[in-house]
Amino acid sequence: MCKVTVPHILGSLQAETAPPFLDRPAVEILFGVRRRQAIRLLRRCGGYQVGRAFLVPRESVLLFLAAQRADEELPEIEAQKRHVADFLGQARQSLSLPRIRLSPTPKLSNITFAGLPPGIRLTPGRLAIEFESATELLEKLFSLSQALVNDFDTVEKSLGAPTA
Numbered sequence: 001m002c003k004v005t006v007p008h009i010l011g012s013l014q015a016e017t018a019p020p021f022l023d024r025p026a027v028e029i030l031f032g033v034r035r036r037q038a039i040r041l042l043r044r045c046g047g048y049q050v051g052r053a054f055l056v057p058r059e060s061v062l063l064f065l066a067a068q069r070a071d072e073e074l075p076e077i078e079a080q081k082r083h084v085a086d087f088l089g090q091a092r093q094s095l096s097l098p099r100i101r102l103s104p105t106p107k108l109s110n111i112t113f114a115g116l117p118p119g120i121r122l123t124p125g126r127l128a129i130e131f132e133s134a135t136e137l138l139e140k141l142f143s144l145s146q147a148l149v150n151d152f153d154t155v156e157k158s159l160g161a162p163t164a
Contacts, residue, residue, distance in 0.1 A: 006065055006068070009030055009031065009065060010062070013030070013061060013062055013065075014062070018058055019058065020057065020058050021055045021057055021058065022042075022055065022056050022058060022061060023053050023054060024038045024039060024053070024054045025038075027041055027042055027061075042054050044064060045060045045064040046060045100135065100138060102135065102139050102142060110150065111143055111146045111147050112147055112154065113147045113154040113155050113158065114151075114154070116147055117139075117140060117143055119131065119140060120140055122155065122158070123159075124159050124160050127144075129141070
């Protein structure tokens with residue numbers, strides 16, 4: 001399917017053989033759109049319904065297209081879009097986050113509340129974690145999160161929270 005352009009549409013409508021009124025199928029063919037888009041275009045051009053047919057005067061379509069061309073801000077919009085894309089690209093580069101390697105803890109996927117590493121105390125209303133470095137803190141927080149996922153019932157019972 002060839003790409004339909006406004007100059008092509010204008011040329012078709014300004015031809016001597018162009019009909020004085022356009023119906024939905026004619027708008028579909030002229031603009032290269034489907035039924036729903038054609039109906040929307042008919043409405044935007046000032047079309048009206050006659051029986052079961054939706055019609056629009058050819059002159060109304062020409063005026064609509066002329067107004068669209070006059071209001072056309074595509075170069076400005078595209079420049080703004082490029083500006084935003086460039087900004088986002090620069091932001092992504094400046095936000096390169098450091099990679100933190102955690103020491104492999106055996107079978108974290110199976111860790112339970114009872115198997116938490118030493119230095120983590122969880123009591124009703126209080127969580128205490130002892131650590132010597134930021135990496136150790138991350139390792140313990142990760143272990144705690146895995147224990148919560150794997151053994152939530154035990155954690156909930158030990159905190160004295162009511163079960164649902």
